[in-house]
Amino acid sequence: MPLTDDAHLPPGLVLAWGLPAKSKNKLGRKPTQSVEQIVDAALELADAEGFAALSMPKIAQRLGLTANAIYRYVSSRDELLVLLGDAAWGPAPDGVVGARDWRAGATAWTQAMVDRCDIHPWLCDLPIRGAPMTPNLLGWAEAILKVLTGAGLSPAESLSCALLLDGYARRIASARRDVRDSSASTVEPAAVAQFLEPRLHELGYSVLAALMAGDQYTDEIRDADVTFGLDRILDGIDVLITQRPSGVRQVAGVPRSP
Amino acid sequence: MPLTDDAHLPPGLVLAWGLPAKSKNKLGRKPTQSVEQIVDAALELADAEGFAALSMPKIAQRLGLTANAIYRYVSSRDELLVLLGDAAWGPAPDGVVGARDWRAGATAWTQAMVDRCDIHPWLCDLPIRGAPMTPNLLGWAEAILKVLTGAGLSPAESLSCALLLDGYARRIASARRDVRDSSASTVEPAAVAQFLEPRLHELGYSVLAALMAGDQYTDEIRDADVTFGLDRILDGIDVLITQRPSGVRQVAGVPRSP
DNA sequence: TTATATTAGTGTGACCCACACACAAATACA
DNA sequence: TGTATTTGTGTGTGGGTCACACTAATATAA
Numbered sequence: 100m101p102l103t104d105d106a107h108l109p110p111g112l113v114l115a116w117g118l119p120a121k122s123k124n125k126l127g128r129k130p131t132q133s134v135e136q137i138v139d140a141a142l143e144l145a146d147a148e149g150f151a152a153l154s155m156p157k158i159a160q161r162l163g164l165t166a167n168a169i170y171r172y173v174s175s176r177d178e179l180l181v182l183l184g185d186a187a188w189g190p191a192p193d194g195v196v197g198a199r200d201w202r203a204g205a206t207a208w209t210q211a212m213v214d215r216c217d218i219h220p221w222l223c224d225l226p227i228r229g230a231p232m233t234p235n236l237l238g239w240a241e242a243i244l245k246v247l248t249g250a251g252l253s254p255a256e257s258l259s260c261a262l263l264l265d266g267y268a269r270r271i272a273s274a275r276r277d278v279r280d281s282s283a284s285t286v287e288p289a290a291v292a293q294f295l296e297p298r299l300h301e302l303g304y305s306v307l308a309a310l311m312a313g314d315q316y317t318d319e320i321r322d323a324d325v326t327f328g329l330d331r332i333l334d335g336i337d338v339l340i341t342q343r344p345s346g347v348r349q350v351a352g353v354p355r356s357p
Numbered sequence: 358m359p360l361t362d363d364a365h366l367p368p369g370l371v372l373a374w375g376l377p378a379k380s381k382n383k384l385g386r387k388p389t390q391s392v393e394q395i396v397d398a399a400l401e402l403a404d405a406e407g408f409a410a411l412s413m414p415k416i417a418q419r420l421g422l423t424a425n426a427i428y429r430y431v432s433s434r435d436e437l438l439v440l441l442g443d444a445a446w447g448p449a450p451d452g453v454v455g456a457r458d459w460r461a462g463a464t465a466w467t468q469a470m471v472d473r474c475d476i477h478p479w480l481c482d483l484p485i486r487g488a489p490m491t492p493n494l495l496g497w498a499e500a501i502l503k504v505l506t507g508a509g510l511s512p513a514e515s516l517s518c519a520l521l522l523d524g525y526a527r528r529i530a531s532a533r534r535d536v537r538d539s540s541a542s543t544v545e546p547a548a549v550a551q552f553l554e555p556r557l558h559e560l561g562y563s564v565l566a567a568l569m570a571g572d573q574y575t576d577e578i579r580d581a582d583v584t585f586g587l588d589r590i591l592d593g594i595d596v597l598i599t600q601r602p603s604g605v606r607q608v609a610g611v612p613r614s615p
Numbered sequence: 616t617t618a619t620a621t622t623a624g625t626g627t628g629a630c631c632c633a634c635a636c637a638c639a640a641a642t643a644c645a
Numbered sequence: 646t647g648t649a650t651t652t653g654t655g656t657g658t659g660g661g662t663c664a665c666a667c668t669a670a671t672a673t674a675a
Contacts, residue, residue: 106542106543107543107545107548107549108538108544108548108549108552109544109549112549112552116556120391127418128594135363161587176487187557214550225491226482226533227532228535229535229536229537229538229539230532230535232549234556234560237553237557237562237565238560238561238562239563240565241560241563241564242566243564244564244565244568245563245564245594248564254564254567254568254571254573255568255571255573256585257564258568258573259582259585259589260586260589261588262528262529262532262586263525263528263586263589263590264518266524266525266526266528266529267521267524267525270519270520270521270523270524270527271524271526273485273521274485274488274520277485277486277487277488277562278487280487281367281487285364285365286365286366286367287365287388291365291366291367291370291490295495298492299495302492302495302496302499304495304496304499304504305499305503306499306502307495307499307502309512310502310512310513310516312390312538313512313513315512315513315516316488316490316516317487324517325516328517328518328519328520330593331471331517331518331590331591331593331594331596331597332521332589332593333523333593334592334593334596334597335588335589335590335591335592335593335594335595335596336589336593337593338592338593338596339374339592341464346487354479
């Protein structure tokens with residue numbers, strides 16, 4: 100009876116936790132690579148050529164292998180992507196749990212998320228496959244959860260708020276990357292504006308028209324914009340925290356319909 | 358001299374606005390299909406078999422065409438995806454702009470986003486390509502922007518808050534879809550929990566451990582959970598609105614670093 | 616009516632991808 | 646010195662996007 104049955108676990112979970120060291124690897128030919136090296140090569144390739152160019156043959160080439168050799172280390176591309184995500188996000192940022200208050204902690208966490216996506220822009224493209232379960236991703240999750248429960252929220256409430264911050268960080272990072280990419284492509288914001296403006300007016304889209312006229316619609320998203328939205332979220336969480344009768348720690352979590 | 362130069366516009370923009378009707382289409386063989394039919398076929402295929410199965414040959418097959426015939430209507434797969442996204446999101450929901458107050462409007466808008474992703478789960482997978490510029494997507498954007506400016510926010514502030522709500526809706530919808538998909542796959546939450554729990558304790562991830570023990574980590578996301586996070590956002594926006602000196606409408610927008 | 620320009624759909628092929636499978640090469644142990 | 650075991654290779658299958666030459670259909674011009 101095996102301790103863990105791989106069959107019913109999501110792909111990459113076992114490998115991400117670096118468990119078995121491939122059972123008994125005393126016999127047979129020696130591997131020239133390791134899972135870590137392959138993930139590193141994939142990471143470099145993604146950084147260099149983007150997520151769309153990330154393919155098994157290209158990763159193999161970077162290691163001097165044929166395409167299929169990689170499947171000795173990783174059972175599928177999906178599995179590699181899980182490992183890649185964990186590696187790219189890296190360990191949870193410092194200074195989140197130990198921040199001076201929950202607000203500083205949440206800010207640091209969100210900012211770290213956005214920063215991470217700035218370093219590896221393809222992280223926005225990496226599909227999210229269910230709840231995080233790999234070591235680093237769990238580290239990120241636990242960090243923000245500790246901050247929020249420390250502020251008096253229940254675990255379930257904290258999870259909801261964490262999803263909130265996660266969604267915001269990803270969305271901001273994605274939008275920010277988009278404008279960077281578009282400036283590197285052939286699209287000209289001026290041409291877009293010229294194309295859209297009459298249509299916006301015709302449809303009565305006055306707010307969009309105003310933004311477009313002020314070049315604020317496809318504008319770069321600066322750090323001030325990031326913190327603006329973040330402060331809205333934190334204000335909202337603050338309402339929940341301060342409105343709660345002090346001293347009473349709620350444990351049940353989010354009220355659910357029966 | 359053409360009015361609009363397609364070259365410097367993002368892919369799909371011109372087609373999405375249904376402009377030229379293909380210049381003068383009086384000459385030559387008559388087309389058996391239309392762009393709309395092709396987008397509809399793609400939409401049906403995505404609904405039926407998921408985003409991963411969406412390919413030009415399969416769409417063509419559904420219409421009784423060869424794969425390449427589609428390129429007579431659409432210049433690339435990317436372009437088709439833009440049209441597909443616009444079609445799948447559909448027109449902006451009713452009852453958002455005319456809601457009784459901004460809070461009701463924002464709630465209706467966000468709920469409509471999530472609902473839309475429930476109808477077409479692959480919408481979560483559809484890559485976001487820069488700011489929305491297709492008719493329906495602009496309609497969604499203008500709807501929430503009107504609600505927020507109507508509440509006293511500047512256009513730029515409204516845009517930031519819209520990004521906030523958008524990110525939240527997408528993240529919630531994605532997480533919700535993930536648990537639905539996982540229940541349809543071979544992964545067993547119980548096996549996952551059994552695998553992770555000792556590791557969570559070993560790493561001192563107490564909050565995650567608590568959530569996992571209560572089956573709250575990979576649990577279904579209910580409507581109550583959606584509104585919980587949404588209320589946090591709205592509370593945060595409310596702080597901004599009510600704190601602003603009443604009567605003074607700010608126009609400049611988000612403060613920016615010089 | 617016939618010729619011609621124009622457009623729609625087909626066929627083929629180049630080049631990419633993930634992955635299965637048989638095989639060769641390398642290594643440890645009997 | 647076998648022999649089992651494991652890694653890397655080679656080949657093949659089935660799929661994908663898309664370019665390009667070609668055929669078929671259709672409206673205009675002669």
